[in-house]
Amino acid sequence: MKTLLLLLLLTTTQAMLSFNTSFGSNMILQGAPKRACLYGTYQDETNIRVTLATSTTIEAEQDGQFWNACLDPVESSLEKTYNITVMSDSSNVTIVNVRFGDVWYCGGQSNMALPMIHTISRNRTVQSIVNESKYRKIHSHGIAGNMNPDQSWISALDAASNCFESRDSCALFQYSSTCWYFAQSLSEYVTDRPIGMIHTSFGGSTIEQWLDNATISKCRNATIDASNGEWHESRVLPYLGMSLKGWIWYQGENDMHGVFGNSALGT
Numbered sequence: 001m002k003t004l005l006l007l008l009l010l011t012t013t014q015a016m017l018s019f020n021t022s023f024g025s026n027m028i029l030q031g032a033p034k035r036a037c038l039y040g041t042y043q044d045e046t047n048i049r050v051t052l053a054t055s056t057t058i059e060a061e062q063d064g065q066f067w068n069a070c071l072d073p074v075e076s077s078l079e080k081t082y083n084i085t086v087m088s089d090s091s092n093v094t095i096v097n098v099r100f101g102d103v104w105y106c107g108g109q110s111n112m113a114l115p116m117i118h119t120i121s122r123n124r125t126v127q128s129i130v131n132e133s134k135y136r137k138i139h140s141h142g143i144a145g146n147m148n149p150d151q152s153w154i155s156a157l158d159a160a161s162n163c164f165e166s167r168d169s170c171a172l173f174q175y176s177s178t179c180w181y182f183a184q185s186l187s188e189y190v191t192d193r194p195i196g197m198i199h200t201s202f203g204g205s206t207i208e209q210w211l212d213n214a215t216i217s218k219c220r221n222a223t224i225d226a227s228n229g230e231w232h233e234s235r236v237l238p239y240l241g242m243s244l245k246g247w248i249w250y251q252g253e254n255d256m257h258g259v260f261g262n263s264a265l266g267t
């Protein structure tokens with residue numbers, strides 16, 4: 001295993017470091033030609049610099065208690081894995097088994113959140129992963145909503161490993177079906193690169209809940225409601241600084257407010 005080391009040198013021995021929760025072991029980071037960006041928090045305000053194992057030094061940007069740094073582009077590879085360590089003179093945090101490939105963000109309402117357990121092809125997908133070694137380049141991560149549990153970054157094989165024995169503890173069956181099948185199609189027909197999927201949707205949500213008020217105020221027929229921006233801070237901002245290949249969105253019905261057809265709303 002090749003090690004990619006991030007050394008954060010702080011001027012105080014009391015500082016504590018952490019990665020943002022969007023990062024973790026077994027994850028996929030965006031590969032070349034893009035630069036993968038990493039970020040997190042530290043306890044005290046201090047000057048930070050980032051040094052790679054290749055001896056390349058990167059100055060980390062600081063904003064209050066937050067740090068961020070973008071790596072030089074790393075080529076995509078199924079075989080190469082990396083450990084990434086954030087280190088100060090008093091503490092360190094390491095995420096392991098990291099690959100570089102393409103990262104996609106999935107959001108929206110219940111059509112995106114619908115778990116794999118409710119789809120016809122779920123058992124065939126598990127068999128393909130476990131018995132045929134297909135789709136193993138896919139790694140997934142998600143945050144809990146009203147239809148899906150929290151899911152730390154996990155490989156397809158680990159997510160599907162016990163699905164036939166216990167549906168309730170099967171990580172793959174609890175994951176967004178739209179998000180997963182999108183990745184499955186990419187893996188089968190489009191790319192050989194590792195694929196990282198991030199799922200954040202919430203059933204019954206409106207688009208206004210995913211936007212900040214400054215953005216909503218510029219939209220026609222936008223709903224003014226106390227819930228506006230509710231998911232922006234917890235489901236969008238944690239991933240805003242990540243380098244992504246792209247995003248997919250499944251949203252619409254709950255923004256019709258009982259009206260069937262956009263023409264009736266004048267949109």
